[in-house]
Amino acid sequence: MIDLDLAAFEAEIAKVALPEDGTIYEPSTPAFEALPLFTELQEKIFGELPIEFGHCSGRNHKLNAVEYHRSSEVDIAATDLYLMLGKQQDIDPETFHYETKRIETFFVPAGTAVELYATTLHFAPCSAGADAEFRCGVVLPRGTNVPLVNMTRGTGEDRLLFANNKWLIAHAESGLEKDGAFVGLVGENLTR
Numbered sequence: 001m002i003d004l005d006l007a008a009f010e011a012e013i014a015k016v017a018l019p020e021d022g023t024i025y026e027p028s029t030p031a032f033e034a035l036p037l038f039t040e041l042q043e044k045i046f047g048e049l050p051i052e053f054g055h056c057s058g059r060n061h062k063l064n065a066v067e068y069h070r071s072s073e074v075d076i077a078a079t080d081l082y083l084m085l086g087k088q089q090d091i092d093p094e095t096f097h098y099e100t101k102r103i104e105t106f107f108v109p110a111g112t113a114v115e116l117y118a119t120t121l122h123f124a125p126c127s128a129g130a131d132a133e134f135r136c137g138v139v140l141p142r143g144t145n146v147p148l149v150n151m152t153r154g155t156g157e158d159r160l161l162f163a164n165n166k167w168l169i170a171h172a173e174s175g176l177e178k179d180g181a182f183v184g185l186v187g188e189n190l191t192r
Contacts, residue, residue: 004113006076008035013055013078013135023058023124025138027145032137041139045074045115050142057135059127063190064174065181066098066121069144069165073116076137077108080128082192086121091169096160098169100187113137121169126192141165151180160184 012031018024032038032053042051068088075083084103091098098121107128108114116122127134144165153159159182162168170181171189 004037004040004076006037006078006111006113009037009076009137010078010111013057013137016055016057016135018058018133018135021059023056023060025056025124025145026054027138027140028052028142029054041074045072045139046141051139052142052144053137053139055135055137056124057133058124059131059133060124061126061191062174063100063103063123063171063185063192065123065168065170065176066103066185067123067162067166067168068121069118069140069167071118071141071144071165073120073122074113074137074139075108075116075122075125076113076139077110077125078135078137079110079133081108081134081136082106082126082128083108083114083116083122084126084190084192085116088119088121091121095184096157096169096182097184097186100171100185100190103190105190105192153180 086103125134125136145163160167169184170176171185173189
């Protein structure tokens with residue numbers, strides 16, 4: 001957990017319109033980046049590295065995929081939510097498959113900020129109730145999760161590169177293969 005004053009952020013993210021079903025992701029949200037919290041995160045958590053402060057919000061109950069970055073990510077729960085997490089080290093080094101039975105689910109109460117290290121497998125948070133929405137701030141180095149300029153798929157880990165600083169392994173049930181995602185999650189598409 002990271003000790004931060006989140007009140008102004010929570011007020012801003014509450015204004016974001018959410019879809020009736022599914023999730024939205026915005027890597028950079030100007031209203032969040034205008035807050036004093038943005039400067040505090042950039043200076044104290046990311047050591048003055050240029051960052052982006054966006055969000056992933058909506059309604060979700062499925063794992064669907066896992067991703068990792070070459071940097072930490074800070075997630076800020078503005079509502080109660082669950083994170084399904086795994087370890088990059090558990091990805092099969094030959095096939096780049098990952099067994100979903102290795103995933104662990106963690107409850108993150110509203111008003112909590114957590115750091116996900118670069119080797120933490122994660123994806124969209126899950127709602128804390130059947131009809132509940134979730135709202136989660138996402139802080140990463142600037143340029144993360146934006147489209148690749150040179151979308152080249154090689155072999156090995158290169159097959160997982162999905163966006164800038166984003167390596168992704170999708171479940172066959174997710175539908176993400178239509179967007180070019182590598183399908184390599186083995187086992188049940190976990191539900192929370």
